[in-house]
Structures are given as structure tokens and as C-alpha cells.
Amino acid sequence: MSKKSASVWTSIPFWRRSAAWVTGTATVLLIWLTFDTMGQIAMGSDADLEKGIKHRIPAASVINYHIDYVMDEKRGHEVPVIGEKEPFFGKEWSNQEAADLLHLGKLASQAKNCMNCHTLLGNGAYYAPDLTKAWLDTKWNDGTMTGITGKETKEEAMAEFLMHPSRYPTHARMMPNLGITKKEAVALVAFLKHMSSIDTNGFPRNFSQSAKRLEGGTHAH
Amino acid sequence: MWEACTDLACGNLFAWLNQGPLTLTIFLHTVIVIPMFFIYFQEKKRLEQGE
Numbered sequence: 001m002s003k004k005s006a007s008v009w010t011s012i013p014f015w016r017r018s019a020a021w022v023t024g025t026a027t028v029l030l031i032w033l034t035f036d037t038m039g040q041i042a043m044g045s046d047a048d049l050e051k052g053i054k055h056r057i058p059a060a061s062v063i064n065y066h067i068d069y070v071m072d073e074k075r076g077h078e079v080p081v082i083g084e085k086e087p088f089f090g091k092e093w094s095n096q097e098a099a100d101l102l103h104l105g106k107l108a109s110q111a112k113n114c115m116n117c118h119t120l121l122g123n124g125a126y127y128a129p130d131l132t133k134a135w136l137d138t139k140w141n142d143g144t145m146t147g148i149t150g151k152e153t154k155e156e157a158m159a160e161f162l163m164h165p166s167r168y169p170t171h172a173r174m175m176p177n178l179g180i181t182k183k184e185a186v187a188l189v190a191f192l193k194h195m196s197s198i199d200t201n202g203f204p205r206n207f208s209q210s211a212k213r214l215e216g217g218t219h220a221h
Numbered sequence: 222m223w224e225a226c227t228d229l230a231c232g233n234l235f236a237w238l239n240q241g242p243l244t245l246t247i248f249l250h251t252v253i254v255i256p257m258f259f260i261y262f263q264e265k266k267r268l269e270q271g272e
Binding site: 004005006007008011013014017018021022025026033036040054056074075076199201 | 225227228229230233235252253256257260261264265267268269270271
């Protein structure tokens with residue numbers, strides 16, 4: 001059979017098959033990625049926390065544990081490390097209580113529109129400090145904020161600051177008083193503590209160094 | 222470009238694909254473009270044979 005001279009580039013079946021292949025492959029990959037992501041972002045369980053099984057997002061009851069932030073040489077950034085149990089607002093919260101508290105904290109963060117100035121997990125603004133790892137900010141640990149607020153513990157100091165931010169001007173840009181109630185403040189602190197335990201692959205980058213460098217003011221100078 | 226996976230979930234294909242700026246691009250070009258060569262030559266053969 002003699003060969004005909006024909007251009008594939010003007011062949012409609014060629015373009016139809018190519019388009020079907022590209023669209024089909026992309027669809028399969030995106031559906032696969034969606035289900036994979038759902039698995040990755042699923043919250044761990046209380047039992048996993050007890051057994052020390054790592055999840056990117058730990059159970060709500062992680063608020064009952066000490067959370068540290070340490071440099072992981074292999075991964076090249078800092079990672080949250082869940083340590084020993086420590087009381088949160090003087091007690092241990094059951095998984096259900098902790099979940100309810102986090103839910104209230106999330107609603108409060110939305111109602112008060114924290115993201116209007118702050119960033120949470122990459123979403124929001126950079127007018128005020130990034131809150132993704134706020135719980136781990138050394139200022140709450142080294143006695144600075146407990147001293148200023150006159151509170152015994154870090155969580156109480158945070159709650160006090162949230163309720164009366166204008167009394168404790170810590171940055172050149174002062175946080176406004178948002179009328180946060182005591183219950184909301186406790187929930188927001190729980191929300192921040194849980195968020196700090198999420199493995200964000202090192203986001204925000206160089207948190208500890210930035211916190212030190214921006215001491216006494218964030219981006220206001 | 223090819224470095225050890227440092228993600229939390231390293232047994233995962235998407236974790237490997239996200240290791241560098243080029244890995245995902247190269248992967249997608251491989252899985253999409255190489256089969257398109259096959260489609261091209263198959264169509265060319267079909268046209269040449271006048272089917």
C-alpha cells in the first residue's frame with residue numbers, strides 16, 4: 001500500500017485525542033490529589049496523641065500538651081514537637097471539651113476578623129504579626145508578657161492581652177480592643193495553641209529568628 | 222533538584238513531586254507529553270495508510 005502524504009497537525013482526530021488525553025490525565029491527577037489531601041489534613045485522634053503517633057494536624061486535645069518548636073536539621077526548618085502533658089488554664093480538657101473550645105475559638109477568630117490584620121496559616125494580612133505560631137513566640141515564655149499582664153501562666157497572659165490589648169501596647173501598631181469576652185479569649189488561646197502544633201512544613205519561614213529580629217515591632221519601623 | 226524527601230509524608234507521590242520547583246513540571250510533561258508522541262505517530266500512520 002502506497003503511503004499518502006498527510007499532515008497530522010491538521011488532523012482533527014489527532015487534536016481530539018490529545019485534548020482528551022491531557023484533560024483526562026489532569027482530571028485523574030486532580031481527583032487523586034484531592035483525596036490524598038483530605039487524608040493529609042485529617043485531624044489525628046486523641047489515642048494517637050497518647051501513643052505519640054504524628055499527624056500533620058493533631059487532635060484538639062493537643063492543648064493539654066506542651067508544644068515545643070525545634071530545628072529539624074534533616075527537614076531544614078523548625079517543627080512542632082508535642083511534649084509532656086501540661087495543664088491548660090489549670091486543667092486537663094477532654095477531647096470533646098477541647099474540640100468544642102477550638103470550635104468556639106475558630107468562630108471567635110472569624111467574628112473578630114483576626115485575618116483583617118494577622119495571618120493564620122498563610123491566610124490573612126501582614127499588618128500585624130503572623131499568628132500561625134504565635135503560641136510559640138518566646139515573648140510569652142520568657143516572662144515578658146506574664147510580667148506585663150501580671151499573670152501566672154502563658155495562656156492566662158495571652159487571654160488577658162486579648163481581652164485588653166490596648167492596656168499592653170507591645171508593638172508600634174497597637175491591637176484595638178475588640179470586646180473579646182473571657183470565654184472567647186480562652187477559646188482563642190486554645191485555637192492558637194492548636195494551630196502552633198500543626199506541622200506547616202516550616203511556615204512561616206524562620207519564625208524564631210524573625211520573632212527575635214522584629215522584637216519590639218513588626219513591620220512598623 | 223533531586224534531594225531526599227523532607228516532608229512529613231514521604232511515602233507519598235505528591236510529597237516527592239513537591240520537592241523542588243521543577244519536579245512537578247518535569248513529571249507532568251513526562252506523563253502528558255510522551256504519550257502525545259505516541260498519539261502523533263499513531264495518527265500519522267493512520268493518515269498515511271489513508272484509513
